[in-house]
Amino acid sequence: MLPQTRRALLHRIAVGQAEGRTPSLVGAVMRSGRMAWSGARSMIEGHAPDANVQFRIGSITKTFTAVLVLRLRDEGLLDLADPLEQHLPGTAAGHATIRELLSHTAGLAAEPPGPWWERTPGSLRPELSELLEEQPFRYPAGERFRYSNPGYALLGALVARLRGEPWGEVLHHEVLEPLGLIRTTLLPQAPHAGGFAVHPWADVMMPEPLTDTGEMAPAGQLWSTAADLCRWAAFLVGGDDKVLAAGTLAEMRRPASAPEGDWTLCHGLGLEVKRQDGRLLVGHTGSIPGFVAGLWASESEDLAGVALANVTSGTSTGTIAADLVRIVAEHEPRFPAPWRPFTDADPSLLALTGPWYWGTRSLAVHLRAGGELELREPASASAPTRLRPEADGSWTCLDGYYAGEPLRVGHAADGSVSHLDLGGLILTRAPYGPAEAVPGGVDPTGWHAG
Template sequence: MPDRPDDLLPATRRALLHRLATAQAEGRTPSAVAAVVRDGRTVWTGARSMIDDHAPTPDVQYRIGSITKTFTAVLVLRLRDEGRLDLADPLERHLPGTAAGPATVAQLLSHTSGLAAETPGPWWERTDGALRPGLADLLGAEPRRHPAGRAYHYSNPGFALLGALVERLRGEPWGEVLRAELIEPLGLTRTTLLPQAPHAGGFAVHPWADVLLPEPLTDTGLMAPAGQLWSTAADLARWAAFLADGDDRVLTSATLAEMRRPAGPPEEGTWSAGYGLGLALWRDAGGLRYGHAGTMPGFRAGLWVDADERLGAVVLANATSGPQDPAEVAADLLRITAEHEPRPPAPWRPLVEPDQDLLALTGPWYWGAEAFTLHLRAGRVLELLPAAAPAGPGTRFRPGPDGGFTGEDGYHAGEPLRVVRAADGSVHHLDLGSFVLTRAPYGPADAVPGGVDPAGWR
């Protein structure tokens, strides 16, 4: 994905560089490198450094910390899509003998397993993985902090166990599975378990003085699936493009959409931050963004994707802490690009050879006295919208092999929609998960649960 200077307007490029430069200066970071992806390829890169006339290139490795979890999650979802496991399976079904056995795969992916946030013993991020040689060393005698499935509680050991699950089902070390299934197909040639030159050094910056302290570059062993990886701005730009669109060689766009749905969220419309299946979620007036932040001693990173804008942003820095969080800077790069150069809507185009039976279903429908409209979209998709607020939340229904439809989003996500026909073959009503939709308010009477007053409307 080459960076072409004419991909973004000069004012946009200057605003992006100014934001990165401000982050490096005010964040007191030895160096920082960033990239923006649009429509599947890199459209901007930038870098700043404490060394005059020198800045890291997009191919310099940094440690990416918990962005590693997005890779681990994709490996697990690949196993699910192949039928090797179900997200509802308890871990012990596939990886017996751990203290987290009753937790389900989905709970581990979404940090709702209730497991401890960190390993027992010395701080795993700064100590050699040889100190934790077995899975039993990843969790203490009392591994749970909350009942499973009841609360979001971030767990690094939980993702280490997911990496061990991948190893068990694939019969290969996690790093080898990662290389064969993700790194090679997507061309992430500079993403590795251990650093490969050229790579940045990791530093702690003194909180009250402008001095540095080198941080150790440890191999975390069994904890690697939670935060071990090293990568570059160029490789993570490719990864962001994959997270936006999918790649059928690796994971479909439909499964990626599943990963970015909140796991056990509050009621729709009330949340601004959450977690899906291995992906952190953030929502505001600009829409939904997803990705991950990453921290390891000496390094911080951020990666966010906006699927609607088909935008991604990556920021890598080599300081343990500071007032400028690379994840927040990456979010700002998304916002700057979208505000300076908003994505124009796709042109409207008519359907090609629409299904006449589905076309006949379109128009007004009524649930009791509440009015809806049914629309036919591309791919034989039906969309049900409230008539009073046609731009408001509705549900899209994807066709299934049995002639019915299944809700994709909104209140009716996962619910079945069936076309019920009369004896003569005409459409009698629609059954939406036991809700009856008719062509007239409360009619025909024989379709309405509980019947209709025989005197009718009066």
Template sequence: MTISAEELLPGTRRALLHRIAVAQAEGRAPSLVAAVVRHGRTVWHGARTSVDGHGPDENTQYRIGSITKTFTAVLVLRLCEEGLLGLGDLLEKHLPGTGAGEATVADLLAHTGGLAAESPAPWWERTPGALRPELGDVLGEQPLLHPAGRRFHYSNPGYTLLGALVEELRGAAWEDVLRREVLEPLGLNRTSIRPQAPHAGGWAVHPWADVLLPEPAEHLGRMAPAGQLWSTTRDLARFAVFLTHGDDRVLSAESVREMRTPAAPAEAEDVAAGSAYGLGMQIQYRDGRLFVGHGGSLPGFLAGLSISVEDDAAAVVLANCTSGPLVSTVASDLVRIVAEAEPRIPEPWRPLKGVDPSVLELAGHWYWGTHGFALRLTADGFAVLEPLSGDGRRSRFRPNGDGTWTGLEGYYAGELLRCVRRPDGSVDHLDLGSFVFTRRPYDEGASVPGGVDPDGWRGIG
């Protein structure tokens, strides 16, 4: 039997089904649906339900709670790409008079704006949004609990402000902008503000008895940008592909990459748990693998979206219960099952297409003082600087077209790498953010700051 490169092996499919079956049974979820994405397409869908003959499929809507925040973040990053605002802009510049204007746009995206986690009573998830018609009703009399920019403190009202910011700069309702600028271009036709049949009903499961209680499904009003959306595994699978690769019709790959980059200072427990937060995306390091995405919950519903960019794989898990299965953990487990059972096959190695001799001569060994490094040129035209042994500062560098490179990650992210040449054109050293890298340790023939002892290297005695 021949199996295509995109089709999962039978053993992998059974392992995925087993994982969601355990989650639904042990988590006592009325229903649970899941999907797995690999290499840009959905390769598996599974469902478990407590009602025979009524299994939900990939087009059945569930409420996705705070995954809505990632959609709102995409809208804000679009405004940044268009130059209508900057991540460092104070909220007050674009939306004055909120009482939370000390926070920047980036602060709100990363939950470092210092705002409260929830809106004032009554409990916003179980009451009509009409009870909070104005921003002041969402924020309360004292919206700030912490200094802006100092610590991570998850805030639902913060995303209400971001939704209001979108409305202010677009001159249209948040839901209309979302539909026009994200949902329609990405073909997310089953993602909506209000439920559309077929959709699951939300349930509470008694913690000490196998009985159910229906949960209300309130429209959140002003709080909608923090958690209103309904969606399906099919649509969220497509959204996961977008969050992995970007789509120039909506948001560039570079901006999506910035969303996935940690942007909030981590608390001690976050460091211990291997978790962080980017710009509208949660980041977690589990079992040796980096996951990005978001979880969501509202009364009656749980949702999880988990992506491993390195494996080019993602999973979505949705359930219709208030508590029970840890759907975000299940989602990352589904990714891990596929990645371990069927590892990603790397692209074939290909040589560079043409190379500038003046660039090629920079490849090889370099020394920062006595620390050995290697500079390697890759087929994508980038340069990689990495330590010869042990831990150390490693980064890729993007060519700028003028003989310099810009660091892309780690300690050297954003730093400029340039080659300094002697009057005769020969290479003297590399300058990386003022650090000097020479061909030999403290090369006496190079311009080393502080000079090199003329007596050279020596032994003791």
């Protein structure tokens, strides 16, 4: 990276460490699939952790658990619409679906009963039944978003049940080892940071216990490094067929339920989706006594920021991670791939391109390289809708407002394209024309002054 970029990144880390009153703070940037920068500051002048020092990552662990569940789905061992009871019987949350647990819409309690699970040994809850109250639902399943740590503990137990071995072992040989995340572990391995609590009203601190959370581990147990999390961010953006296909990662990155209004944060399947600084970020934040962590990635820029600190609270590592993305994007914007034409355009696809109208509302069909179609609204700043061809000659919309809707091509008597049927909306080549394709007909006098 350019010297001024590196200085701006290190300055952000230094400000975060000083203003956040954290013993140490390490940051890193993933660009184009690899760690492109790392830097750190600590309370000891001239001595700071590097990108190979482990920190606890708290709820970023959930992104790993979600990947294991999606692997089971892709192998046909479960469906996301299945109730938990079908694969993990005997819990008080049995009627919640796997999708609801992944997206925090199951309505479960935020925390397990009993003492603070993050600061007490997991041996206090040796059984799955002890992760939930007798009536654990705070809202009806599927009704609304409610973040739930026990929900992800149950997903980890589901993985263990279907694989026949502990969640941590499945994670190691199915995800960590194939991706080369050799410094991501269930328990700390040297070199690792110690976790500290800093007094909110005095510049003093004390150590936090480094607990093994047992059955709650899938919700927030993992230790990792800035370097490993850069590799993880590259995977979350691009996928890796050894672990999970790019298409499944794209599914995880989409909001699980349509956010309302001018939203800034929502959840996909195991991933958080965030709007900040005019860009769309995916990732997760983490907090566990003694540590806070943040990972945010921009798919469009193939860029991610990671921030790890060893303090219980007061340092917004999520904001810092997003700022690292912004700094690089502003100082060194990504060059787009050069435009190139393609020479094998299908004439039948070319016939679909150009402007179409639903009444007076304009849309446009674009043909992209490889025979892919996109549907755009020229008057809107929203992203285009991708269209997937189906065996019967229709297309299915994959994104945005029209996601899931079929697009069918209508033909005139001479075989030419006359109109498009977009889920019941009739699109014509001119506003309200031709008359026979427009429900309700068209005034025979046509367009006139009044």
